[in-house]
Amino acid sequence: MAEPAKPTAATGTSSAPGSAAGTPRLEASGVKSPTLIYSMSAVEDTRICVVMVGLPARGKSLIAGKIVRYLRWLSVDARTFNVGTYRRQDTPQPTADFFDTNNKEGERMRRAAAEAAVKDMLKWFAQERGTVAILDATNSTKARRKWIAQTVSQHGIEVMFVESKCDDEDLIMSNIVEVKTTSPDYKGQDPELAAMDFRDRIRNYEKVYETITETDYTYVKLINVGTQVVINCIQDYLQSRIVYFLMNLHIKPRSIWLSRHGESMYNLAGKIGGDADLSPRGFRYSEALPDLCRQSGITPQQNITVWTSTMKRTIQTAQHLPYNKLQWKALDELDSGTCDGLTYEEIEEQFPEDFRARDDDKYNYRYRGGESYRDLVIRLEPIIMEMERQENVMVVTHQAVIRCIYAYFMNVPQDRSPWMEIPLHTVIKLTPKAYGTKEERFKANIPAVSTFRPKYSSAKHQEADSPDVNELSVKMNV
């Protein structure tokens, strides 16, 4: 009588083009059914081309990169198409003259690069069913914007312009410094000459630059990093979400500290879930944590807030930290439903199919009556938004939660993020930079069990190797 697959299949077939890539299948409580689930409702009918607008050195690529990272983390398929990359195929290291509007040949080649990027972008929408594409170029004239709007909207894709307008000289200079040291256009050149040439290039663009005033287009204009924001004709929820995200971004220097709770009694017993107290070694970690924080560069003057979950083990871990603390329900550990309180051996024994299914697709697997990593990401979205807005934050939380937060900042894909090893008794410090995030790890010299279980391994928890004293590792994600 009951046909569980039917209603969900009906929803599935109603989805428009542009959904498949960003919207994987979910298994509701172990039942195989082609259910489509979106973290945002409007996504299934929406395809958006975000067109960056602005002079060079206004942080356009930085903004584009952040939007892509945020949307991908939310499982919205997003990709940047950088016109400069296309132009470099023919003209790897042009001088400023190339960008002079009187240079007919330069003009033609730049136009060709834009056309190639748009062509590839449309192909991506059509063939790979992308949801949000970002066209990263100066797009500084009305004529160019009109051409893009017409070409793209013909294909039923919404066009949204994002202009970064800035006349703060300090900010532009720091961007120029960044560009001359990182841009492939100036690779191997004298930095001083590169900076001069780059400023000439900007001047050439300034001659023809027209700020966006086309009121019939959807646009967001960010003036001097948010001193004034103009928002025009927002068409749907996804667009409003992008704007809200942009309004929360800031470029002040700051770091984020992540730590799992100390070793818990459940960790010792090899059980998952629960709301157990810390083990004696876990309590030792909580006592060592203030010192470890100081070693990781938190100064007494620094204004830092500690966020914990509502579970005993994170609150106990943070108890000696001399900073403001907040408890968030959203930071609670992934809910393992019926498996809560079991060991991996017991799960393997009692739910062998589930155990296997989880390893097959750990990101999408939802525990019976519990959550999947995908569910967890949706729950964590407001946390990420608030972290973007805040300055220094330390988060004391759980393994799965840290995996998701770490995946956001370090851009880790979904097939890898649930398998990352996040050891106990270790502080991870993340420092966002213009083109990547710097990672440092600080280990406390307190042994703990390893709760890490590799894919398809059977379930034995073990004592981790005794860690090196205050081992420090530094890594840069670009």
Added chain:
Amino acid sequence: MSTSTTTTTTKAASTTMATDPSSSRNSYFPLVNDRDKAKPSVFDASKVHERWPFVKGEMAPAQLYTTETGRLFHSGKIAIITVGLPARGKTHLSVALTRYFRWLGVTTHAFHLGDYRRAHCAPGQDVPPDYFFVNASPNSVLLRQNILRQCRHDIFEFFDKHNGQIAIYDAVNPTAAGRRQLAKEFMKNDIHPVFIESTCDDMKIIEENVRNVKIGSPDYAGWKPEDAVKDYLHRINVKIPHFETMEETELDYIKMINAGERIIVNNCRFGYLPNRIVFYLMNLHIKTRRTYFARSGLAIQDSYKADASLSEAGLDYARRLADTITKFRVEEHREQVARGGSEEERPLVVWTSTRVRTVQTAAQLAAKGLKVRQRQQLSQLNPGAVEGMDENQIKALYPEELEKHKKDPYHHRYPRSESYHDLAVRLEPIILELEREHNDLLIIAHESVLRVLYAYLMACSTADIPDMKFGRDEIVEIVPASYNNLSRRIPIPKGIHADTPNTPFGFPPVFKNI
């Protein structure tokens, strides 16, 4: 967290307030109660103008955390000051923002200067004709100052005595000089002023708004709508000849042009609440559309973890639900056309959770060709360790938890369960999409979820939420209005199977013959 005593006082306070407005010390509240006197029931009209969150210790549905001051740590005290001529939707905006912020746990109150003006005039009388003039007569200036003083007094009292965090000062505020003065006065008191201007250069939107909101008054009884609109707009122009749009770049302002078509945000850099306001405004629209709430059908096994399929009775309910809503909408459309209204039919969209029973309840509607969307956030409250237990069983296993639960059923969390508060925080992103949706919307979900969403739309207090009843014998309809949302119920005919009994919710009016 609220303790037992505060919860009790909250309930007591709200009861006395409904019956005895004079017990309130704040001069503003009796005025509001007068306006609401005609209310037949606590539940049929939105409580957005009531004062419940001012009671110390009381929390709002989706408050993220508590602080000693009762204010969010993200921001200090904020005065949102509206700017704009009449009929630009300022009141609609003030009320919508109040509802949203209260729900988020920010102690918010809207102070409509118009209410104070009316309170100063004899019934049927208006302020003197030169009241809004720059060169008004000394008497008018005096009256104006008097009215303003009283309103400001209430605003400051709200901040000082009621732990208020956001006061929305709903007035015309037509001149730059006046606004600068106002900003100075608030800042002197450590209150951050944020202006929201609503301006319109599209006459169609203004006329539409006048038609919907302004000319329902007895003054225009018997007028032709076009003439009434013209007369009203003419009266505004005569009354307020002098208006300057906001260009004071040193002030923090949000300018909404043509009901949100364009939004200019000036100087509100990285403020949590201003950013939230903008996000909300981007999704707010003034089109009126209906929201319907319905329970999901009964499942074979009533268990959170089992996530079972619908039972026979459940499938029968799903059919009756689909028939009722379809018939109701056909009938309503027929009446609308008969009244001479638009022939256009508003499409209906269905949202369910990802739980099997809600999805299956919507299957009948999906088969009729309606768009059905599953939303992960709409899953019911997780009952945790006390799933399926009755009070005696809980008492045997968790006697202390039961006591705690009785004292604060909204915030208390049984072992491994979610509280209503957790649920409300989880539902927060849904609220914005709810505002964004242009189509009529049927939400098929679990009772716990319906309670929380209903509490948002009708501005209910946390004390009410855990006891609200949504039965399987009715669909609840929310009809939006500028000053207050209203709710009505649509009965679902009895089915062939015996339903679990439920307490009638008591929404008037009951629709018959559908």
